[in-house]
Amino acid sequence: MSMVQNNEERRSSSPTIVEGVVGEAKGMDGETNENSGREDMEKVETTQTVQPGPVAPTTHAMPDRPVLSKKRKMVLLLTFSVAQFLDITARSGVVLFVEDISRDLNIKYQVSTWVLTAFSVPFAAFLLFWGRVADLFTAKTTFVYGFYVLGVLNLIISFLPNKYAYFILRALSGLAASATIPSAYRLIVAIFEPKEVGGAIAIFTLTGAFANASGLVLAGFFGFIKSTNQLAGWRWFFRAMTVIAIPFAGLAQALIPKIPGVRATQAEKWRQFDLIGCSIMLFSNLLLILGLTLGATYGWKTAKFLVPFLLSWPLFIAFFFWERKQPALSALVPSSTWRVPNLALYLWLALCVFGWWGAIQLPLVEIYETVYHESSIISAVRMIPMGIAALVPMLFLPKLLPILRPYSRWFISFTQIVAASSLLILIYSRGGDIHNNGYWRYQFPAFIVGSFINAMAFLTGSVLVVTSVPPSMSGVASALIQVAYQIGIVVTISIQAGLLTIHPGSIANFSNVQASWWFQFGWCLLNAILALLFLQRPPPPPTPAAAIPVKPDAEA
Incomplete structure (x- = not known):
């Protein structure tokens, strides 16, 4: 009887979940609200007095899940996907404009890589930070304002006449974009x-894979x-990003129900925020990515690479020592996280998966434009098959994932072997010649097969990571996998930049490109072996909190 009564009391205090959707949810009379509020505070205080010890973060009291109409959920999913599409396009699309931006803003060739990495470095470094914010506070506010700021900054960037202002605002736009990914998850x-x-x-995950290629096409126009x-x-490319971002940010603000973070007072949330852990991880990621980027630009023996790269590793070690000493409810990445089956191995596999697209796109686009003197739009159109192939798994894989979940070890190993095989087609593609049916005989099938199978690995890993942890950790878990993806592409591009200078001629000498693809080939095969040997049968997805219906008239 007392259990039923407690459930009724909990339901009576939860209409604030849907607060702010269109209008404020109507409460009960003042006395009832006051009593239920006092009861909720007593529950929070009781929870806070319990020492968490080694218990995993599943002890977080999470808010009830609102029930929305299917149409509204689909519109929201579209909005989340558009946000990720713009985040990835902001990096992939600018590849076509590196030369133009460098010329217009007087950026020297030696630092022209920062036209791209000024966005990518803070984007990858801040993902975990925003994941923690989304989990503890409110994911809606994190997503909406990150989306708004991204749109506004792109508009400002489109008018900048100065390279230093460009670098600073591109970095800030990367910071804003990183807020939308973990909060959307x-x-x-x-x-x-x-x-x-x-x-x-x-669907949300594959949008990122699709944006890798389609972003080039959008920029090509x-x-x-x-x-x-x-x-x-x-x-005009940056202005178009603003035109898309601002309306969808407004749509998100209107339709996303208010979903607060864990049930705790604001003071308790700040104590659980783990600001020191966030700062250590932020700077370690920042230094690692910065070092790899500077190494590709200035050389791997220079102080510009060695200093940030070597400093990042003590910070990584310090982060794990710090997290071990924190209570489970307060740690950014509690030690219990690494006991989630397969999580560490998923993160390692993610380093290679996202880099597959970058390893192929960047050198080929430059070859099309500088060696074969094709226009930017033609170079981008040649990449369309890669984007379409990445979308195809969306049509059938979501329904197959529950069936494939127990066999993920074999499936992921298979995808990595096929991804490596697609690189072999490119390596032996008659010097990368696109004439005399060279494109259709070698590159086109490699794009289709490789992108299709790599998207399946990308999707499977992302879903397994997010659905293997409690809902209270979904923001941080999604941020972890996204950090791995972004660091992976930076590592791939940086190593590739070094391999492109092994022989004279740089990108024009196809043997340099072959060397970079051989590296990616070996990485894919290593992942296949590791998955086959060490991946365990994943656990079933955790059961989320109970749902609270949203009245139809509140969804209008």
């Missing part, structure tokens, strides 16, 4: 039914603009 887990979560995450100064094509 957190919202998907909170909004969708348990049986729908896997499919929703699959703006490459047709031959004007200069404030009417240059790259400036």
Whole structure:
């Protein structure tokens, strides 16, 4: 009887979950609200007095999950996917404009890689930080304002006449973009039914894979603009990003129900925020990515590479020592996290998966433009098969994932072997020749097979990571896998940049490109072996909190 009464009391205090969707949810009379509020505070205080010890973060009291109409959930999923599409396009699309931006802003060739990495470095470094914010506080606010700021900063960047202002604002836009990824994962887990979560995450995840190639195509259309100064094509590209971002951010603000973080007072949330742990991880990621980027630009024996790269590792070690001493509810990445089956191995595998696209796209686009003198739009169009192939798994894989879950070891090993085989096609593609049917005979099938199978590995790993942890950790878990993806592509590009200079001629000497692809080939095979030997049978997805219905009239 007391259990039923407690459940009724909990339901009576939870209408604030849907507060702010369109109008404020109506409460009960003042006395009832006051009593239920006092009871909730007593529950929080009781929870806070318990020493968590080694208990995993599943003891977080999570808010109830609102039940939304299917149409509304699909619109929200579209909004989350558009946010990720813009985040990835902000990096992949700019590849076509590196030369134009460098010329217009007087950026020297030696530092031209920062046209790209000024965005990528803070984007990867801040993912864990925003994941913690989304888990503890409110994922809606994190997502919406990150989306708004991204749109506004892109508009400002489109008018900048100075390279230093460009680098600073691109870095800030990367910081804002990183807020949308873990918060979107957190919202998907909170909004969708348990049986729908896997499919929703699959669609959201594949949007990133699709953006890798389609972002180039979108940028290629703006490459047709031959004007200069404030009417240059790259400036209109950034303005287009704003035109897309701002309306969807407004849509998100209107439709996302208010889903607070863990049930605790604001003071308790700040104590659980682990600001020291966040700072150590932030600077270690920042130094590692910065070192790899500077190494690719200035050389691997220079102090510009060695100093940040070597400093990052003591910080990583210090982070894990610090986290071991923190209570489970307060740690950014509690030690119990690493006891989640396969998590550490998933993160290692993720380093290679996302880099597969970068290892192929970057050298080939430059070869098309500098060796074969093709326009930017033609170079981008050649990459379309890669983007389409990455989308195909979205049509069937979400339904197959529950069946494939017990056999993930074999499936992921298979995907890595096929991804490595697709690189062999490119390595022996007659010197990368695109004439005399060279593109259709070698590159096209490699794009289709490799991108299709790599997207399946990308999707499977992302879904398994997020669905293997408690809902209270979904933000940090998604941030961990995204950090691995972003660090992986930086590592791939940095190592590739060094291998492209082994022989004279740089990108024009195809033997240099072959060397970089041989490295990626070996990495894929290593992943296949590791998955086959060490991946365990993944646990079933955890059961989320009970749902609270949203009245139809509140969804209008």
